[in-house]
Amino acid sequence: MGNHSASMVEFGPQTHVLVTGGAGFLGSALVDLLLSRNCSVTVVDDLSNGSLRNLAVKDPRLTVRTFRIGDPTFSATVHEEVRQADAVFHLASPIGVQLAHQERFAVTRSIIESGFAVIEACRYHRRPLLFTSSSEVYGSGRDRPIIEADPVTTDLRPRWGYAAAKAAIEHLVAGLFFEFGIPTWIVRPFNMAGPRQSPATGLVLPVFVHAALKGEPLIVHDDGEQRRAFLHVADAAEGLLLVMQSRSLHGRPVNLGGSEPVQIGNLAKMVVDAAKTNAPIVMKPSNAVYGDRFAVTYDRVPDTNLLTTVTGWRAVRSTRQTILDCIEHMRIERVTA
Numbered sequence: 001m002g003n004h005s006a007s008m009v010e011f012g013p014q015t016h017v018l019v020t021g022g023a024g025f026l027g028s029a030l031v032d033l034l035l036s037r038n039c040s041v042t043v044v045d046d047l048s049n050g051s052l053r054n055l056a057v058k059d060p061r062l063t064v065r066t067f068r069i070g071d072p073t074f075s076a077t078v079h080e081e082v083r084q085a086d087a088v089f090h091l092a093s094p095i096g097v098q099l100a101h102q103e104r105f106a107v108t109r110s111i112i113e114s115g116f117a118v119i120e121a122c123r124y125h126r127r128p129l130l131f132t133s134s135s136e137v138y139g140s141g142r143d144r145p146i147i148e149a150d151p152v153t154t155d156l157r158p159r160w161g162y163a164a165a166k167a168a169i170e171h172l173v174a175g176l177f178f179e180f181g182i183p184t185w186i187v188r189p190f191n192m193a194g195p196r197q198s199p200a201t202g203l204v205l206p207v208f209v210h211a212a213l214k215g216e217p218l219i220v221h222d223d224g225e226q227r228r229a230f231l232h233v234a235d236a237a238e239g240l241l242l243v244m245q246s247r248s249l250h251g252r253p254v255n256l257g258g259s260e261p262v263q264i265g266n267l268a269k270m271v272v273d274a275a276k277t278n279a280p281i282v283m284k285p286s287n288a289v290y291g292d293r294f295a296v297t298y299d300r301v302p303d304t305n306l307l308t309t310v311t312g313w314r315a316v317r318s319t320r321q322t323i324l325d326c327i328e329h330m331r332i333e334r335v336t337a
């Protein structure tokens with residue numbers, strides 16, 4: 001075990017890392033990367049959205065614990081896992097706009113309870129902590145790339161419970177650094193995509209790929225001109241490691257996202273083209289899908305200059321590559337069967 005008072009983390013054979021949500025999409029890519037650096041890793045995941053199939057469960061350096069963080073029954077277990085770790089990545093969270101909109105109470109509660117449990121253990125044992133927040137905290141979007149200093153904007157429409165909970169946890173994580181001197185990092189991922197992302201999340205790219213492979217309609221919301229920038233999950237995992245190795249990012253939010261803005265209508269065309277199918281593209285108002293209280297988000301594209309300037313990070317995989325990897329994964333895993 002390494003030096004816990006260190007203000008940055010080195011990832012190598014002496015490092016034991018705790019990854020909450022490690023059986024999920026981003027978490028499992030991060031675990032792969034940590035194992036490739038010869039770290040030992042413990043994953044805690046309740047498998048509410050993750051799967052053991054995402055993990056190299058036979059690797060002796062990997063331990064998997066399946067329980068829900070935030071459940072008081074496991075409070076002592078969380079403390080023990082955090083105590084044993086040199087560094088903690090807290091990724092566990094419900095995800096997806098659809099779920100956030102439809103189950104605001106459960107989603108908000110889960111983020112707050114699991115975040116608080118991990119933060120309290122990190123405070124007590126003085127462990128470095130990286131928390132994945134979300135670009136959802138920026139609210140409905142901007143007509144220019146979003147920087148970290150842009151305001152966190154939410155209102156009481158159901159969708160924003162997820163964002164408000166993430167923002168509350170950001171304050172606790174920032175407080176750990178500024179008031180207790182514990183190294184912490186806050187990452188705000190924008191749209192990520194790639195292998196192991198499930199269409200069941202309702203996230204647009206896996207949903208499009210799933211529909212295209214089945215020859216079913218790709219439903220584009222509203223005018224299809226809303227822009228996003230997709231980041232390959234492997235680039236995202238690299239970004240998380242680089243952030244946690246940077247002292248100057250302590251306690252500050254940092255954007256993590258793609259650099260190729262694409263309109264959602266065009267994304268649908270790219271998916272149909274890459275999947276080589278004749279699946280139709282159908283336009284639908286988002287309110288017809290989600291109801292009148294749905295908060296529509298227009299352009300949401302990140303400015304990632306802070307991350308690049310401080311760490312040298314760059315996304316190296318294109319949007320097309322991300323789509324192709326998503327297609328290949330669904331074909332191999334027979335997600336469409």
Ligand SMILES: NC(=O)c1ccc[n+]([C@@H]2O[C@H](COP(=O)([O-])OP(=O)(O)OC[C@H]3O[C@@H](n4cnc5c(N)ncnc54)[C@H](O)[C@@H]3O)[C@@H](O)[C@H]2O)c1
Nearest residue numbers: 021024025026045046047048049050068069091092093192
């Ligand atoms: N996917 C994206 O585009 C995106 C965008 C912004 C932010 N994020 C954030 O990145 C992180 C990882 O997201 P992901 O896309 O890999 O999602 P995911 O659902 O694939 O992974 C999250 C994992 O956490 C687990 N989990 C949820 N609540 C838990 C709890 N209380 N205790 C234990 N395990 C729990 C789930 O089973 C799942 O395996 C999340 O914090 C998410 O909010 C993701």
